[in-house]
Amino acid sequence: MTKRVFNFYAGPATLPLPVLERARDEFLDFAGCGMSILEISHRSKEYDRVHHEAMELVRELMHLKDDRKVLWLQGGASTQFYQVPLNLQLPGKRMQYVNTGAWSKKAIKEAGFYGEVDVVASSEDSSFSYIPKDVEFSEDAAFAHITGNNTIYGTEWHYMPKVPDEVPLVSDMSSHLMDRVMDFNAFGVIYAGAQKNLGPAGVTLVVVREDLMDRVPENTPTMQKWITHAKKDSLFNTGPVFAIYMCKLSLEYLKETGGIPAMERLNREKAKLLYDVIDGSGGFYKGHVTDRDSRSLMNVTFNLPTPELEAKCVEEGKERDLIGLKGHRSVGGMRASIYNAMTLEGVKTLREFLIEFQDKNQ
Numbered sequence: 001m002t003k004r005v006f007n008f009y010a011g012p013a014t015l016p017l018p019v020l021e022r023a024r025d026e027f028l029d030f031a032g033c034g035m036s037i038l039e040i041s042h043r044s045k046e047y048d049r050v051h052h053e054a055m056e057l058v059r060e061l062m063h064l065k066d067d068r069k070v071l072w073l074q075g076g077a078s079t080q081f082y083q084v085p086l087n088l089q090l091p092g093k094r095m096q097y098v099n100t101g102a103w104s105k106k107a108i109k110e111a112g113f114y115g116e117v118d119v120v121a122s123s124e125d126s127s128f129s130y131i132p133k134d135v136e137f138s139e140d141a142a143f144a145h146i147t148g149n150n151t152i153y154g155t156e157w158h159y160m161p162k163v164p165d166e167v168p169l170v171s172d173m174s175s176h177l178m179d180r181v182m183d184f185n186a187f188g189v190i191y192a193g194a195q196k197n198l199g200p201a202g203v204t205l206v207v208v209r210e211d212l213m214d215r216v217p218e219n220t221p222t223m224q225k226w227i228t229h230a231k232k233d234s235l236f237n238t239g240p241v242f243a244i245y246m247c248k249l250s251l252e253y254l255k256e257t258g259g260i261p262a263m264e265r266l267n268r269e270k271a272k273l274l275y276d277v278i279d280g281s282g283g284f285y286k287g288h289v290t291d292r293d294s295r296s297l298m299n300v301t302f303n304l305p306t307p308e309l310e311a312k313c314v315e316e317g318k319e320r321d322l323i324g325l326k327g328h329r330s331v332g333g334m335r336a337s338i339y340n341a342m343t344l345e346g347v348k349t350l351r352e353f354l355i356e357f358q359d360k361n362q
């Protein structure tokens with residue numbers, strides 16, 4: 001048996017074992033063509049099927065309306081930080097953002113290259129330990145932007161901010177895409193680097209409401225326009241075929257295992273197992289997120305009484321095959337990323353370890 005550890009890294013992150021096994025099994029001879037999927041044309045019928053099935057699975061699982069375009073793009077979520085303002089800007093209108101952490105800040109910075117930006121709310125005053133409440137955007141905004149899940153700090157939006165009808169809401173869902181049921185059609189644009197909750201690195205999923213793609217200025221380079229890719233079903237040029245293929249396998253697996261509703265139940269159960277340990281530890285484990293309604297289902301962030309104990313906990317976790325528990329360098333502490341692909345068994349093993357670690361070290 002190949003050895004597999006429990007991988008709590010924030011991204012690239014763990015993938016479902018059945019998905020990896022299937023990719024392995026069909027690697028050398030894909031769909032009976034005697035070649036791997038890495039070696040065939042992106043215009044071949046074998047690849048074309050994978051490509052369109054992956055898009056259909058996104059539509060189906062997210063219950064997207066017909067006017068939503070599903071795009072497979074490159075450059076990561078970081079490229080969307082500028083492609084969003086580039087494609088959605090409107091002359092004379094301001095772009096409105098909520099600042100809930102490092103990724104929001106990077107998005108805000110890029111928007112600044114295209115026009116005036118308002119930060120309508122921020123949780124920076126308390127080291128991003130909560131999602132601002134009662135956020136509202138104004139009617140004259142070109143668009144409104146949030147970071148749906150804050151990977152580094154461990155906060156997640158669990159409510160929809162108030163957005164005027166004409167203003168499209170944009171969300172960076174890189175680290176929580178499809179983690180729970182939500183009305184995905186309430187968003188004008190959704191984007192997500194695949195390597196956290198969807199598949200491997202190398203592809204970014206972007207979902208755009210069709211009418212919003214007309215806004216882009218005429219003199220924009222072809223590859224930077226969403227509409228270029230939408231018109232060609234993301235086959236304008238050679239795309240990241242292997243990454244899309246892996247996304248397709250993982251979307252299929254999500255569908256087979258009950259889709260987003262079943263995934264939400266599992267994710268809530270997993271997160272509760274860890275937050276209960278934190279809450280029941282009498283302060284030994286201290287969650288970074290002060291507002292319980294803002295706690296992420298995906299990234300559980302916490303501190304121990306000292307940095308020495310944190311280092312020890314990370315080390316001893318490793319010895320138990322619990323890998324990747326060190327917090328992001330900018331906040332320190334510990335972080336368990338428990339994305340869709342993390343199993344209940346993995347979380348239970350981590351939970352037992354944390355309880356035991358407290359007993360031994362308190």
Ligand SMILES: *Cc1c(COP(=O)(O)O)cnc(C)c1O
Binds near residue numbers: 077078149173193194
């Ligand atoms: C990881 C991450 C990004 C950056 O994604 P890249 O694909 O590496 O550009 C952006 N936003 C969020 C919320 C992330 O977690």
